[in-house]
Amino acid sequence: MIENRKSPSRLSGFWVCLVGGAFFVALLAVLQPITRYEDCPNYGGNGNASAFGNPAWDFYLTLLLFGWVFLVVLEQTLSVTRRGRGGVDVALRAAGAIVLTTVASCGLFVNVAAVCR
Numbered sequence: 001m002i003e004n005r006k007s008p009s010r011l012s013g014f015w016v017c018l019v020g021g022a023f024f025v026a027l028l029a030v031l032q033p034i035t036r037y038e039d040c041p042n043y044g045g046n047g048n049a050s051a052f053g054n055p056a057w058d059f060y061l062t063l064l065l066f067g068w069v070f071l072v073v074l075e076q077t078l079s080v081t082r083r084g085r086g087g088v089d090v091a092l093r094a095a096g097a098i099v100l101t102t103v104a105s106c107g108l109f110v111n112v113a114a115v116c117r
Contacts, residue, residue: 040116
């Protein structure tokens, strides 16, 4: 009997990472946060201000970034992600996706949510 096995996708294990990155780029384009310290409402004064028009987005962004990292970790546990790959390849792809997502979310949080603090 001949089996018809599909070869694994090259992006297998990176889908949530890539789609989540595109989502955050689009979200920040819509929200248009302050990116320069000089543009902050509290520039030259004391206190905390938000980089967003609605200060609640500081909290929402934090939750969304944690959720993104969680979903990337969850994607690495799916059997479809491991299909047709050896243990080392799976581990390297998982580590790459998780590290990339964590660094991107931390960098995004520091650059956007902490600019006016």
